[in-house]
Amino acid sequence: MAAAPTLPISSPQSTASAAAQPPIATPAFRAFVSRLSQSIRHGFSQRRPWSELVDRSSFARPDSVSEAASRIRKNFSYFRVNYVTLLAAVLALSLLSNPFSLLVLLSLLGAWLFLYVFRASDQPIVVFGRTFSDREILGLLVVSTIVVVFLTSVGSILISALLVGLAIVAVHGAFRAPEDLFLDDQEPANVGFLSYLGGAASSAAAAAAPAVASRV
Numbered sequence: 001m002a003a004a005p006t007l008p009i010s011s012p013q014s015t016a017s018a019a020a021q022p023p024i025a026t027p028a029f030r031a032f033v034s035r036l037s038q039s040i041r042h043g044f045s046q047r048r049p050w051s052e053l054v055d056r057s058s059f060a061r062p063d064s065v066s067e068a069a070s071r072i073r074k075n076f077s078y079f080r081v082n083y084v085t086l087l088a089a090v091l092a093l094s095l096l097s098n099p100f101s102l103l104v105l106l107s108l109l110g111a112w113l114f115l116y117v118f119r120a121s122d123q124p125i126v127v128f129g130r131t132f133s134d135r136e137i138l139g140l141l142v143v144s145t146i147v148v149v150f151l152t153s154v155g156s157i158l159i160s161a162l163l164v165g166l167a168i169v170a171v172h173g174a175f176r177a178p179e180d181l182f183l184d185d186q187e188p189a190n191v192g193f194l195s196y197l198g199g200a201a202s203s204a205a206a207a208a209a210p211a212v213a214s215r216v
Helices: 012-020 026-045 065-078 080-096 099-117 134-150 153-175 195-213
Strands: 125-127 130-132
Touching: 065 080, 065 153, 080 099, 080 153, 099 134, 099 153, 130 134, 134 153
Parallel strands: none
Antiparallel strands: 125 130
């Protein structure tokens, strides 16, 4: 006589525990990282040769303030990716010389990404037996950001680094004669200096928008 087939038996406790653990929002995070990396690669593909940036034969003192402003505007349009790289390098050096500030900023960024942006909406945060809602988490993150940026040395370090970087860029743009640059084949000179950053930020924000919109 043939034995009856054995049916799989699932434990109610295991089923309940599996249902109680919501999936982590990894697809949104992967899309965010993918779009950000694509935007950065696209931006660096438009980088000009550094030899053009530091060509000594192209440096000359401007005759007037209006000529200096015109040079800055044209050089911003041509070397914008190089200038963004210089600003990022100055900012990175400032943060690396202050490891505590760098650690604080990375912790703040990680808190925003993993506690609010990419956290599943059905995955509550419980601390000491108290469940925090999305609005409470958002409020805590906003307050923490304000405290870190405006009430600690982190904000002064960031502002100082940006001012130094902008000063370097402005001096270079004013003294670098743009007559040898093929501006007619490039984007118009009135394109904003932060257009590259805006493109990368908009692409990254588009990837994170569905996760954030689900909490609003």
